[in-house]
Amino acid sequence: MNRLLSNVSIQVNDAIYLKNPESSDLGKRIITGSIDMIDELGFEHFTFRKLGKKIGSSEASIYRYFESKHKLLVYLTSWYWGWMEYRLVFRLSNIDSAKERLLRAITLLTEQIEEDQSFSHINEAKLNRIVIAESAKAYLTKEVDQDNQEGFFGVFKQIVERVSLIILEINPAYKYPHMLISTMIEGAHHQRYFAAHLPKLTDIVKGEDSVTRFYKELAIKAIEPQS
Amino acid sequence: MNRLLSNVSIQVNDAIYLKNPESSDLGKRIITGSIDMIDELGFEHFTFRKLGKKIGSSEASIYRYFESKHKLLVYLTSWYWGWMEYRLVFRLSNIDSAKERLLRAITLLTEQIEEDQSFSHINEAKLNRIVIAESAKAYLTKEVDQDNQEGFFGVFKQIVERVSLIILEINPAYKYPHMLISTMIEGAHHQRYFAAHLPKLTDIVKGEDSVTRFYKELAIKAIEPQS
DNA sequence: CAATATTGATAGTATCGCTACTATATTTGT
DNA sequence: ACAAATATAGTAGCGATACTATCAATATTG
Known part of the structure; x- marks a missing residue:
């Protein structure tokens, strides 16, 4: 999926940063560079x-940001x-069937992201x-309650809430x-x-996206009314 | 559940330690103390x-161990x-029904552990x-492939394999x-x-163990042959 | 009781996470 | 136009962390 609207930018809770990295050239280099570096070295070996x-x-x-x-x-x-969330809202708009919206949401949330x-x-x-590899470290800390109170995980909770509402439909x-x-997103x-x-912990069927298929099946079966 | 056999001890892959902590008083104090301390401070703030x-x-x-x-x-x-795994084998022994064994396994793997x-x-x-709070940090590292090759995650893979075989029965x-x-264990x-x-990410129904109930339902529905 | 393993005390290295301070560029008021 | 105010960047350093090396004291064992 390419960018949907050229004049849209993603807003991030401003309690997370000291200075908005979108506001300067250095800020953007910090974001670009940190993504490259964390991907390459892992969060533990990454330093400012x-x-x-x-x-x-x-x-x-960097500490100023x-x-x-x-x-x-x-x-x-x-x-x-x-x-x-922005992509989710676009992908689900104008789709009447709740089941179809749920399947599209699962695809979006579990599929692999391509370079685009x-x-x-x-x-x-x-x-x-x-x-995939590092985000659990953002909330598996002793400071999670403070961070949560400051709203750092708000967007994630919103996504879970949105899709939950489709299920209830x-x-x-x-x-x-x-x-x-939440099991599905983290699980995927x-x-x-x-x-x-650790391939022994999964079932890879080549030629198909087993992960997305597995979670689609799982969700549909789970929510269907008890027989 | 109390200890099943007093003369049993849990064997751990000996490539993980330099000196077996079970072999001395100091070793046991390291284990007892580190469990207390990591639980209290979190892995990041815990130091030798x-x-x-x-x-x-x-x-x-401590570095000698x-x-x-x-x-x-x-x-x-x-x-x-x-x-x-030791508890699992005991709890499933002499149970003929595969479905009953699966349900018992899910209970064991998802329920909360009491002080005993x-x-x-x-x-x-x-x-x-x-x-629950720290184990992901043991495999979400850049060294995961080496660690896996040395067999550090063998027991976990064995548990997943055991329960998978019940599902296939x-x-x-x-x-x-x-x-x-694996989705179920980590998910729970x-x-x-x-x-x-982060309670907004779950559905807590007071008076019941929602987590265990949710995963039991999920698993049974998932593996039931396509209608 | 001698040989050996185990532990503890001390000190050291390299790097980490973070901050106080200083220098430079840019904007603003007159 | 130009100095003052402000924003932004860089230098140097501090205490703590992760880990190692050395050596003496103390158990353990054969």
Whole structure:
């Protein structure tokens, strides 16, 4: 999917950054560079000092945009979910059937992201890999409650809520829509990671996107009224 | 569940440690102390120096047992899965019905662990909390392929394989048994974490164990032959 | 009781996460 | 036009972390 509207930009909760990285050239280089570097080195080996060197700036300058590397990771995942929500709304608009909307949502949320450069300075395919491999580290911390209170995970919760509402359209009696959707989104990420690194934990059928197919089947069967 | 056999101890892949912590008093204090400390501070804030102080030993001595804090985390999760497999085998023995065995396995793998002190120096309830909040950090690293090659995740893969085989007994045509089980195990952990910290991502029905119930329903519906 | 393994104390290296301070560029008011 | 105000970038450094090396003290064992 290419960029839908050229004059749209993804808004990120402004409590996540000290200075908006979209507001300057250096800011954009920080985002582009950090995506490249986290994808390449992993979050643990990634540091602001290395990033500064790479993008021809300094550690202290990066700290003017983000107060910690944790916040930068939160920013990246938050941007990603903002972008996903934007794509989700487009893909579901004008589709009458709730079931069709659900299937489209599952496809969007579980499929692999291709290189398509829809936002100039952000490589969405790399960012997808980062979200798969690193985003759990953004909330699996002792600071999760504070971060949550500041609204850092709001966009993600919104997506889960949106898709849950579609499920309730299909079966208003279904008791676990949020569990199903959050299980599916996080599960799909894990399955892609397992396919690459721990294949014994998955079932890869070549020539098909098993991950998306598996979760579509799972969801449809789960929400169909008890027989 | 109390300890099943007093003369049984859980074996952990010996490539994970430098010196077996079960082999000495200091080793056991390292395990007990690290479980307390990681549960309390989280893996990021946990250091060998702090642990040494807490258990009345030194940083250098701890390094004689584990070459890094990453390896210690791998040890703890590996012990946990070894313990789970042992309980799993007991709980499923002498049960003829495959469906009943599957339901028991799901209960075991998704339920909350109570304080029961079945192995003297290991608090399984705390360890369960650590596995929920920290175990993803044991494999979401750039070193995952090396670690996997050394067999660090073997026990976990074995559990997934065991339960997958039960699914295939029920429906030999089901295409995604491993995906279903690994999604379920990791998913249940996430749901418990979400219930505590990001409740908008789950559906808590008070008075019931929604997590276990949700995954039981999900699995049974998923593997039932296509109608 | 001698040989050996285990532990502890101390100090050291390299890097990390982060900050105080300084220098330079840009904008603004008169 | 030009100095003052402001925004932005870079240098240097601090305390902590992850881990290692050395050596003496103390158990353990054969």
